[in-house]
Amino acid sequence: MMAEEQEDLQKALEELKTEHRDLDIVIQQLSETVPVDFLRLNRLKKRKLFLKDSISKMESMLLPDIIA
Template identity: 45%
Template structure:
């Protein structure tokens, strides 16, 4: 069980880092004068997916209070 928890924390850290990087990429893209809206849209969708994955992992790490 401890190994599973460590794996979840590792994965959570990876996803959080990727989420931050996407945020920076989106901000940089929006600063450009010839912004590729399709690219920004795809980055935002990926960022939203990562947010959902991070939320799921966080909920798995919180102990079940009804147990």
């Protein structure tokens, strides 16, 4: 992988991590409000899970292949 591609992936990874952290805060705040909007809460949780999976895939792409 070229250095420029790696930098782009790293930048995208940081953006996903930031969004993931922000969603965590929003989910926490939303779950503490009364009445709880379960539909919105579930949508945010699904988005957070999608971000987590995307982060894992990007991190694995950034790791060099090690042939043992």
